[in-house]
Amino acid sequence: MATTVLSRRMALGGLASAAALAAAGARAQAKRLRIGVTLHPYYSFVANVVGDGAEIVPIVPAEANPHGYQPQPEDIKRAMTLDVLVVNGIGHDEWVFKIIEAAGRKDNLPLIWANASVALIPIGGDNGAEKVVNPHTFIATTAAIQQVYEIARRLGEIDPPSAARYRASARDYANRLRKLRADFMQRMPAHAKADFRCATMHAGYDYLFQELGLKITAVVEPRHGVNPTARQFAQTLADIRAANINILFAEKYFGESSLAETVQRETGVKVFTLSHITDGPFTPEKFEVEMAENLATIERAMQAVGP
Template sequence: MSHIKIILLTALLVISITTHAQAKKLIIGTTLHPYYSFVSNIVQDRAIVQSLIGDGFNPHNYRPQPEDIKRVMDLDVLVVNGIGHDEFAMEILEAAQMKGKIPVIYANKEVSLIPVAGNMDDLRIVNPHTFISVTTSIQQIYTITKALAEIDPDNADFYKKNGRKYVRKLRKLKAKYMQRIADLPDVEFRCATIHGGYDYLLQDFGLQVTAVIEPNHGLKPTANQLAKTIRKIKDLNVDVIFTEMHFPDKYVDTIHEETGIRIRHLSHLTGGSYTPEDFERGIEANMKALTDALIEALKIKDGK
């Protein structure tokens, strides 16, 4: 091969590599911490994952900030819960005049939704906390993966491979905690929750919530509601109360003092910093707390 041909081939190779390196990556916005983890594990280094709102904000009462509008204008696609947990995202899209201009992936499109169980006011409200469960999270991961593969066909196979790998990892994690209680005899386990977001998690383990203490999400119970809940918990012979980690201690302490029922903590999975590992850590901590409570309840019922 002549010297000139070698130079030309080398130049073409350099141009090809440079062009590929400079190819624009998708910028994918996410509204909640679990979705940041899901998308990060699916796309890895082939796209940029960006949270729509900053660390430390409560998505339930979040009000759009000026910087959010600028942030959403840079996105190529947005992943949302879409069933009551991130309405602020639609407000931001409207304010930025971006509604209809970027694809929105509704993670819960294929999820079988359930109402909030045991609500104090007996209201039938769809539970949007589908990300506090391995089973429903897996369905969302598949939905997100499929949509991203259609939006970014050049990386479709890569996304699908990563999605399957991540799902396998989560299934193994769930199996670990299912195994902890696999040999337990059938017992009637009654629990109350401070937060109305744990129905999908308990459903994973074949359990149901007996009562929800928080009257409506983000609202603290009135003295009358608290008294009503304490009476209900006593009447229903609740074994354990699962409290949200950031719920005011005075309400939890009052309930514990009046009922004598054990208190255990669960996480809402929508706080702290955004990381690819955040969901795995949070959901594992929740599954451990739940299985610990089941094992402890059985020992108490057996008089051990």
């Protein structure tokens, strides 16, 4: 189902035409590519693939909240200058398609669909009848590596002379991301007896917990930034109590403290914060730094509950 959704999205949005790719490739020979990105992790992914061989252009300001973002005139101007654009394309940057259309680039801007080769999962904690794929593929090392390789492959098609360098850089970066997870997993046996049962404020961490072999028992928000109804919240509290959940992961960058404090007061859970990796400066190292922090936080939470 998830693959079908992405395929439909790519078909509707349209992959760049052969002419657009050829034009971008020609420009790459004449000057450095201007590669647009929609999210902070994609800046890190692209920067570690291309090095100083291209200019990376964030479409929106660093402090912008990507959830429900409203395009600004400056965003449109930036889109008009791009040679290629990296997108999430499955729900986390829907606003970028409005920007592309407003910039007159709908038919001539090559798009790199970062999730084209990622195995998608349904969004957790969704109380609606229709199940939607979880767009937070960038908050996990395994899915991140798949996206890095997809970005490198597609950039190599646009800029063939640099393709080998892009592939080599992608391998080096992927190895560093694998080491993040490997180091965490090596420490896991020390916490094997931890009485760890967790909930999250919203379903932004399903890919991360899945690759770590950990289970998220409950999700508080039905959608990011959308407070649950009184009935939904009461049911979530009941689920937390029934499952004896002892850890709640809130988010580092978004204003959820009031709701998280209510859950803590009502259920006695311990609250920790994880990074959504969607705020702060755009830097090549941001994804590695904040993913390492997330893994360290999860380990502290496991230590906090004990056996």
